[in-house]
Amino acid sequence: MKHTTIKDVAKRLNVSISSVSRAFNDKYDIKKETKELILKTAEEMGYHPNPIAQKLSQKKTFNIGIVVPEFVNEYYSEIIIGIQEVFISHGYQVLIMQSDENADQELANVKTLINNMVDGLIIAPTMESNNMNFYLKQYQKGYPIVFMGRVEESLPASKVLFDNKKWSFFATEHLIRQQYKKIYHLSGYKNLSVSNDRIQGFLKAMDKHKIPKENYKVIEGGLMAKHGIAIVEDLIYKNDLPDAFFCFNDLMAFGVIKRLKSNGLRVPEDIAVMGFTETQMAELNTPQLSSVKQPTFEMGKKTAELLLKLIDKGPEQPETIILNGELNIRESTLNEKVTDNT
Amino acid sequence: MKHTTIKDVAKRLNVSISSVSRAFNDKYDIKKETKELILKTAEEMGYHPNPIAQKLSQKKTFNIGIVVPEFVNEYYSEIIIGIQEVFISHGYQVLIMQSDENADQELANVKTLINNMVDGLIIAPTMESNNMNFYLKQYQKGYPIVFMGRVEESLPASKVLFDNKKWSFFATEHLIRQQYKKIYHLSGYKNLSVSNDRIQGFLKAMDKHKIPKENYKVIEGGLMAKHGIAIVEDLIYKNDLPDAFFCFNDLMAFGVIKRLKSNGLRVPEDIAVMGFTETQMAELNTPQLSSVKQPTFEMGKKTAELLLKLIDKGPEQPETIILNGELNIRESTLNEKVTDNT
DNA sequence: AAAATCATCGGAAACGTTTCCGAAAACGGT
DNA sequence: ACCGTTTTCGGAAACGTTTCCGATGATTTT
Numbered sequence: 126m127k128h129t130t131i132k133d134v135a136k137r138l139n140v141s142i143s144s145v146s147r148a149f150n151d152k153y154d155i156k157k158e159t160k161e162l163i164l165k166t167a168e169e170m171g172y173h174p175n176p177i178a179q180k181l182s183q184k185k186t187f188n189i190g191i192v193v194p195e196f197v198n199e200y201y202s203e204i205i206i207g208i209q210e211v212f213i214s215h216g217y218q219v220l221i222m223q224s225d226e227n228a229d230q231e232l233a234n235v236k237t238l239i240n241n242m243v244d245g246l247i248i249a250p251t252m253e254s255n256n257m258n259f260y261l262k263q264y265q266k267g268y269p270i271v272f273m274g275r276v277e278e279s280l281p282a283s284k285v286l287f288d289n290k291k292w293s294f295f296a297t298e299h300l301i302r303q304q305y306k307k308i309y310h311l312s313g314y315k316n317l318s319v320s321n322d323r324i325q326g327f328l329k330a331m332d333k334h335k336i337p338k339e340n341y342k343v344i345e346g347g348l349m350a351k352h353g354i355a356i357v358e359d360l361i362y363k364n365d366l367p368d369a370f371f372c373f374n375d376l377m378a379f380g381v382i383k384r385l386k387s388n389g390l391r392v393p394e395d396i397a398v399m400g401f402t403e404t405q406m407a408e409l410n411t412p413q414l415s416s417v418k419q420p421t422f423e424m425g426k427k428t429a430e431l432l433l434k435l436i437d438k439g440p441e442q443p444e445t446i447i448l449n450g451e452l453n454i455r456e457s458t459l460n461e462k463v464t465d466n467t
Numbered sequence: 468m469k470h471t472t473i474k475d476v477a478k479r480l481n482v483s484i485s486s487v488s489r490a491f492n493d494k495y496d497i498k499k500e501t502k503e504l505i506l507k508t509a510e511e512m513g514y515h516p517n518p519i520a521q522k523l524s525q526k527k528t529f530n531i532g533i534v535v536p537e538f539v540n541e542y543y544s545e546i547i548i549g550i551q552e553v554f555i556s557h558g559y560q561v562l563i564m565q566s567d568e569n570a571d572q573e574l575a576n577v578k579t580l581i582n583n584m585v586d587g588l589i590i591a592p593t594m595e596s597n598n599m600n601f602y603l604k605q606y607q608k609g610y611p612i613v614f615m616g617r618v619e620e621s622l623p624a625s626k627v628l629f630d631n632k633k634w635s636f637f638a639t640e641h642l643i644r645q646q647y648k649k650i651y652h653l654s655g656y657k658n659l660s661v662s663n664d665r666i667q668g669f670l671k672a673m674d675k676h677k678i679p680k681e682n683y684k685v686i687e688g689g690l691m692a693k694h695g696i697a698i699v700e701d702l703i704y705k706n707d708l709p710d711a712f713f714c715f716n717d718l719m720a721f722g723v724i725k726r727l728k729s730n731g732l733r734v735p736e737d738i739a740v741m742g743f744t745e746t747q748m749a750e751l752n753t754p755q756l757s758s759v760k761q762p763t764f765e766m767g768k769k770t771a772e773l774l775l776k777l778i779d780k781g782p783e784q785p786e787t788i789i790l791n792g793e794l795n796i797r798e799s800t801l802n803e804k805v806t807d808n809t
Numbered sequence: 810a811a812a813a814t815c816a817t818c819g820g821a822a823a824c825g826t827t828t829c830c831g832a833a834a835a836c837g838g839t
Numbered sequence: 840a841c842c843g844t845t846t847t848c849g850g851a852a853a854c855g856t857t858t859c860c861g862a863t864g865a866t867t868t869t
Contacts, residue, residue, distance in 0.1 A: 141819040178855035181519045202539045379751040409721040483849040520825030
């Protein structure tokens with residue numbers, strides 16, 4: 126467990142500590158031969174610079190922190206993988222913490238990460254809370270922070286967003302084109318900006334195609350399958366089922382499909398169901414689920430690159446990157462009566 | 468960005484640096500009043516000890532590293548959450564790296580983590596490779612390492628395992644009791660010890676119930692849905708379909724179900740399908756998938772606790788924890804002709 | 810040949826803690 | 840009033856780097 130230090134290497138070669146340091150850091154003021162000699166014997170001695178000492182000396186931790194609501198589902202996992210790819214290749218290590226969809230936990234996580242002196246932070250907030258004030262204050266004090274996902278476009282900081290309104294619109298329009306007449310949107314929690322964006326997209330499509338008000342509805346759901354199940358349950362009880370459901374995410378869609386089937390209803394023959402934020406199960410489910418695929422990996426990479434720039438070059442004009450998705454039509458929203466499937 | 472240091476606090480109160488340190492570290496040799504005074508003014512000045520400096524001084528990084536094959540699927544995500552819960556509450560930060568089911572990548576990850584001087588390592592190997600020699604050598608040199616999952620019971624180091632053989636046996640026996648006569652096991656890669664354990668369990672059940680050799684088969688699959696699909700495809704082509712499939716994991720089971728359905732076969736009426744390592748989709752799929760639930764969260768916690776002990780108390784007798792699961796019977800393996808569903 | 814430049818290196822401060830060692834102060838007992 | 844403890848504290852070394860500053864000798868310029 127005894128580590129060989131820079132001193133050991135220096136002593137062995139009868140050179141100074143500074144020379145060894147210079148050799149390892151590619152400095153100009155060292156002769157080529159001595160540098161090579163140093164590197165060679167250091168290699169032989171199994172010397173690796175102690176990262177902690179380097180960090181102390183350089184006043185950088187080469188750690189960055191990520192706070193996400195959760196990473197059990199694929200969405201944030203994939204984003205994290207994208208982030209890691211960028212940072213690890215730049216010599217950083219990534220600390221991941223989850224807020225469990227809880228604003229207090231989120232704030233606590235951010236504070237631990239700051240106390241651990243991470244060089245930068247990526248925050249995917251669970252919801253708009255007054256935490257944002259704290260985060261923004263840190264950002265304005267010069268702490269490098271980049272936001273991701275559930276924040277408003279007006280936020281005065283760099284961020285990477287998905288164009289929820291647009292793709293919600295496209296998804297809804299697809300349902301309309303498939304000639305589903307009565308369409309219900311099961312939204313996410315309404316205190317999430319993404320939920321509202323998708324509601325906006327839904328309503329915009331309704332408006333454009335002049336669907337009468339009694340033929341559509343927005344019902345507040347949540348994030349999980351059980352929310353979809355509960356809502357369908359309720360609608361069955363009220364005898365108020367639509368032709369098509371457009372769900373906030375795939376998980377809710379799976380819940381909806383399950384509950385419909387257990388009531389003897391077929392998807393899509395009786396009722397169509399559309400998801401959002403595509404999961405790998407969309408293809409494997411019966412029926413295969415139509416959904417909107419978000420470019421998770423790319424979102425992670427872009428976010429990481431923004432933060433890296435912020436760390437290296439200091440604060441400049443905040444940048445907002447809005448990414449596009451992909452509407453993947455599958456069995457669950459195909460109306461057999463419609464031949465033109467555009 | 469200018470941090471207040473221990474010196475600033477000391478100077479302000481005209482005490483020594485050591486006293487401030489003592490106050491923060493709950494040392495005995497400091498008067499209660501001065502300690503409180505120091506803590507109060509430190510608080511006022513917004514002083515937090517610099518963790519990097521602490522780490523350098525204490526020769527500990529308070530970082531631990533985890534290497535997993537992947538964390539897109541729920542299995543490792545949940546394990547990681549269990550690990551984090553233990554370590555974060557003990558003041559550690561957790562560095563997570565994924566090997567992408569690639570042994571070289573895995574080794575590289577372990578080496579980066581060691582170079583980053585993590586205080587301990589949790590390795591969930593992708594497969595038995597000669598990496599194990601390297602890991603064991605580090606372990607024997609005194610580096611705290613705990614293994615998880617895909618390792619053999621004979622490995623001379625602390626580890627947390629799932630009793631794959633036992634639960635594979637139970638799962639298979641359930642299929643036999645449901646009077647499925649011809650049962651095929653789609654295994655995982657045969658260079659994984661877990662695959663072999665589950666094969667053993669499968670064969671043991673066949674043996675116990677004296678199933679004739681021509682009525683069962685072990686087919687090497689993999690880890691993903693597409694492997695299940697490909698195998699079913701092949702069996703259909705060869706006209707060699709069984710009454711029931713027992714799959715290495717849920718993902719393969721979903722692939723199997725999908726491919727069977729697209730051939731007009733019903734699950735479970737025509738063919739039953741059983742998964743393993745239960746996912747949240749098992750309940751939501753149609754039909755609901757029978758599977759074996761692994762105690763992922765607990766596995767994470769146990770692993771973390773083993774490592775924590777290893778770090779704190781040094782190497783003792785290696786400990787092996789083998790955890791039990793839960794056989795969850797659902798629609799996909801219920802034979803309507805059988806009334807006694809035990 | 811003197812002066813200026815350049816390449817190469819060593820010494821030491823600095824980064825911000827913890828901790829060892831010893832000293833001063835307070836205290837109790839005789 | 841003296842001595843031995845105990846309590847409380849300060850000084851300084853140590854952790855392992857990076858980097859600034861200056862020194863030395865070699866090389867080039869005038």
